[in-house]
Amino acid sequence: MMADLLTVKDLTKQYQEFTLGPLSFNVPAGYILGMIGPNGAGKTTTLRLLLDMAAPTAGTVTLNGDTTPAARALARAEVGVALDTTGFPESWRVADVDSAMALFLPNWDAARFHELIDLFGVAKKTAYKKLSRGTQAKVNLAAALSHDAKLVILDEPAAGLDPIARDQLMTLLQAYIEDGQHSVILSSHITGDLARIADYLLYIVGGHQLFFGETATLLDRYVLVKGGRGKLTPELKKLGLGLRETAVGFSLMMRAEAARNLPAGLTIEPVDLDALMIYYGKEVQADAQ
């Protein structure tokens, strides 16, 4: 049986004006979990709960077999993290990051760190605060990926990266899990990246878990039916879960099986994650649960 590096069960966090969860999902060793959801959905809060940076109202987080926060704290040396709020002291240069991480992390791999710093083209003599936002993110990512962490947790790692660096990162993450011993959890609004590398998706909207499962399962569930204006009949509309109309035509999302016997003259296209999120009206939300 595939071992889970992380298991989350009925995890809930209640803030005064926001409730997250209950969330239940797991990450087996050797897989990438992508977290998607609109702004304010609860993605960062979920990652903070996983890292014991916030206390859950209810539910359990099991990291590498350890369920109590104290035991998880020990297991945390096995977790590589790059969050929005992580960073390094302003005056530090790459060499300072290297020596500090070497002090704290038993598996720190300085050679790997410098390799990634070079790959990302980070200026080594420049103080952290003087690096651009994207370059700071590259230093954070290089550090998170250089201590053989079993689980790497990244909050919107691609947000400040240019397309070349983003592509490099996605390739690195895929290589990172290849040995079947490591896993990655990342949140991102760049859905194309997630469709490319995430084996599993956790989809959260307004604190509610709408979907957890294989990426392909979610994408295969729906299609986009497109046609000219005159083709949009009331019967067709009834089958739809989300409709977009333009001056010349329409685009209607529906469950794949509902699109099997459509009238001629319509085109059926696969749905992508962006379309899924954009079209995700209340009906689809209910449908996905």
Ligand SMILES: Nc1ncnc2c1ncn2[C@@H]1O[C@H](COP(=O)(O)OP(=O)(O)OP(=O)(O)O)[C@@H](O)[C@H]1O
């Ligand atoms: N410490 C806190 N106290 C009260 N409310 C909080 C706290 N932290 C987060 N929240 C609330 O939790 C909700 C979810 O926020 P979160 O940052 O997790 O969303 P997100 O999915 O990461 O959004 P984005 O895509 O915009 O980064 C927000 O309504 C936020 O105001």
